[in-house]
Amino acid sequence: MSERTYHHGNLRAALLERAWEVVDAEGADGLSLRQLARDVGVSHGASARHFRDKQALLDALAVEGFQRLNASLGDAVAGDAPFADRFRAAGDAYVSFAVRHPAILRTMYTAKHHAAASADLVEVSHVAMPALVALITAAQDAGELPPGSAQEAAVVAFAAVHGVATLATDDLLNGFPWQDATAATIASVWRGLVAAGSDAPTT
Missing domain, CATH: 1.10.10 (Arc Repressor Mutant, subunit A)
Structure with missing residues (x-):
């Protein structure tokens, strides 16, 4: 060529x-x-x-990775489907990306935390969380989730889904299908968010 x-x-x-x-x-x-x-x-x-240099290339590769992941997550949370369905689709999109591209995902997070990370990388790496917070907030406004910190709920959801992704990519599910593990985890998190309203103090 x-x-x-x-x-x-x-x-x-x-x-x-x-x-x-x-x-x-x-x-x-x-x-x-x-x-x-x-x-x-x-x-x-x-x-x-x-x-x-190589780090500049990895930075650009990480930007590309976050753009692709963000697009997938954006598609998942968009539309008029029930909030629980969109929440589930977002989690599935994240784990699916991790399973398809484990080395890319590791590179994305490593580059993000590198001292030489570009402003573009830092910015694009922070896109997904606000979208999840917005989804949870909308579900709260619609009465499908109880009031509370949407930011905290989003962090809990991310921690759970990222944990499944890590178990899947590190082959630590002991043969349990990652799709089933993802579905069970997301369903459990959503039930926990719904049930949080019952824990609120009464007057």
Whole structure:
């Protein structure tokens, strides 16, 4: 593939696409800027014009990962389906992404917490939680969930779903299907949120 094939940012996109494939299959340790340049048929110097070093590439890859994950979660919570269904769809979307792309997800969170994380990465990594908070708030306003801290409820939900994702990707479910574990966990969290109203003090 000739370097002259690339115009108007196509090379950056091609490098990022190939980096996604490598990290998805081998993890971040398997990524090399020089090999990446060879894979897409350009010089190392040409690739360096888009990514100054490996960390910059991982940062961009993490941004791409969060954008894809956020889009999936956004689709899950959008629409007019019952709040419980959208809550379940969001959790399933998260675990599904983790199971399909475990190395990508690990890279996303590692890059997010790196000292050199870009402002774009920090911003895009914080998109999903407000969307979940908004969903829970809407469910509270509709009377399907009791009043309370939507932020706290969202953190509890994320912790539970991320836990299932970690168990699934680390092969710690002992043969229990991750889909069933996800469904059971999300259902349990939702029941807990609904039941929280019964724990409120009475006057």
